[in-house]
Amino acid sequence: MPLGWRPELINSPLTGDVMVRAEGLRKSYGTVEAVRGVSLQVNRGQVVVLIGPSGCGKSTFLRCINLLETPSAGSLQVGERTIDFGASRSFPHGRDLARFRARIGMVFQQFDLFPHMTALRNVMSGPVIVKKMAAREAEAIARDLLRKVGLAAFTERYPRELSGGQQQRVAIARAMAMAPEIMLFDEVTSALDPELVGEVLDVMKQLATDGTTMIVVTHEMAFARDVADHVVVMDAGQVVEQGPAEEVLLNPKNPRTASFLSRFHSTIGERRS
Numbered sequence: 001m002p003l004g005w006r007p008e009l010i011n012s013p014l015t016g017d018v019m020v021r022a023e024g025l026r027k028s029y030g031t032v033e034a035v036r037g038v039s040l041q042v043n044r045g046q047v048v049v050l051i052g053p054s055g056c057g058k059s060t061f062l063r064c065i066n067l068l069e070t071p072s073a074g075s076l077q078v079g080e081r082t083i084d085f086g087a088s089r090s091f092p093h094g095r096d097l098a099r100f101r102a103r104i105g106m107v108f109q110q111f112d113l114f115p116h117m118t119a120l121r122n123v124m125s126g127p128v129i130v131k132k133m134a135a136r137e138a139e140a141i142a143r144d145l146l147r148k149v150g151l152a153a154f155t156e157r158y159p160r161e162l163s164g165g166q167q168q169r170v171a172i173a174r175a176m177a178m179a180p181e182i183m184l185f186d187e188v189t190s191a192l193d194p195e196l197v198g199e200v201l202d203v204m205k206q207l208a209t210d211g212t213t214m215i216v217v218t219h220e221m222a223f224a225r226d227v228a229d230h231v232v233v234m235d236a237g238q239v240v241e242q243g244p245a246e247e248v249l250l251n252p253k254n255p256r257t258a259s260f261l262s263r264f265h266s267t268i269g270e271r272r273s
Contacts (some may be wrong), residue, residue, distance in 0.1 A: 017044040018077060019182050019213045020065060025074035025085075027060055034060045036237035037074070042182070045211045049224040049245070052234035053260055058217045059186050061234070065215065066104040066184060067097065079103060079181060102130060105180035109187045111167040113159040119146060119170045120155040126178045138177070145173040149203050165196030169203055182213040189220060221264040225249050233257045 020042040027035040035057045042048050050058045063069040065076065071085045081100060083090050092100045113122050123142035127133040133141075146155055149169040159167050168188055175183060185204065189197040201223050208214060208227045218224060224231055228245040233254065241254040249268050252258045261268065 018042075019044050019046075019079065020215065021077040022061075022065070023075045025061065025064060025076060026072045027057075027064055027069055028072045033072075034237055035064065035071070038234070038237075038239055040232060040239070040242075042213060042215060044213055046229045047208045047212075047214045047216065047227055048230045048232060049228040050215065050217045050232050050234060051219070051221070051224060051260070052240075056234045057237040058234050062106075062184050062186050062215060062217055066101050066106055067092070068106075098130070102178055103181045104184060105175035105178055105182070106184040106186065107168070107171050107175050107188050109190050111159065111164070111171045111191075113167055113170055113174070115159050118156050118158055119151060119162065119166075119173075122159070122170055123174045123177050126174060130178070141177055142173070145176050146170070148206070149173050150199070163196060164192045165199045168192065168196075168200045172200075172203055172207075176207075182215065183207065185214065185216040185218070187217050187219070189218070219264075221249060221261070221268045225268055233260070235260070 018041060020040070022038055022040045025035055025038045026033060038057075038061055040048070050061070052058055060069055064071045065078070070091065073085050075082060075084045075086070078100065083092070085091070114125065117125065120139065120142050123145055124135070124138040127138040127141060128135055143152070143155060146152055149172055151166060151169055151173070154162060154166060159170070162170065189200050192200065197220070201220060204214070204216070204223070205227055216228070225245050230242065231245045231248040232239055233241040233248060233252075233256075235256045241248060241252060241257045248257065249261060252261055
């Protein structure tokens with residue numbers, strides 16, 4: 001099973017498959033440091049799940065990966081591109097930044113679909129607008145992705161005509177339409193009614209089965225146990241524990257991890273079919 005970042009892995013053979021590597025990443029808002037020296041490696045095809053109490057810096061760290069937030073210090077590698085946030089900055093701008101972000105798909109808590117576009121047009125929008133793809137080619141890709149997320153019969157519906165779970169599945173298809181090298185999911189089920197959570201998690205499980213490289217922020221512990229290769233626990237902006245999913249979730253070593261997970265023990269212990 002692939003492992004997350006450790007100092008001794010930096011020069012290991014695994015580095016040829018590195019998709020994301022953060023080293024000493026920090027993010028401050030004035031005097032408040034939201035991310036405090038986080039280091040993490042994600043390899044191709046790996047599913048890494050970030051867990052921890054609300055406000056611990058998980059979402060901020062995720063947004064740093066696609067540069068929606070600019071880290072204050074540290075370095076970030078995505079594919080072959082490395083950005084140093086120290087004294088000698090190599091931060092991309094303009095078209096370079098757009099190309100960097102195009103490699104990373106991100107799905108947020110809120111669906112953020114274009115309300116005036118059908119599900120099909122929402123999924124087509126990225127390839128057509130950003131990649132300048134021909135509409136016919138983009139439509140074929142969009143229809144295939146909507147089929148994969150179980151919405152083949154809903155292509156002509158507008159967001160207002162879809163349930164929250166259906167809208168989130170459209171958002172996942174829209175992100176996948178850009179053919180990203182890695183997918184980021186930020187608490188994508190938190191805004192859904194409980195009965196709709198399963199349909200979104202099922203799509204994410206299928207993406208994991210298909211070998212999609214994923215970093216997922218979630219409070220769905222059963223999903224983390226069943227799908228994650230590696231679980232990272234954050235608290236107060238720092239990584240306090242990480243390792244294989246079942247090891248961390250069922251036998252945590254850090255007291256803060258154990259305290260956080262205590263409220264989820266019944267969920268973690270009952271394996272889903």
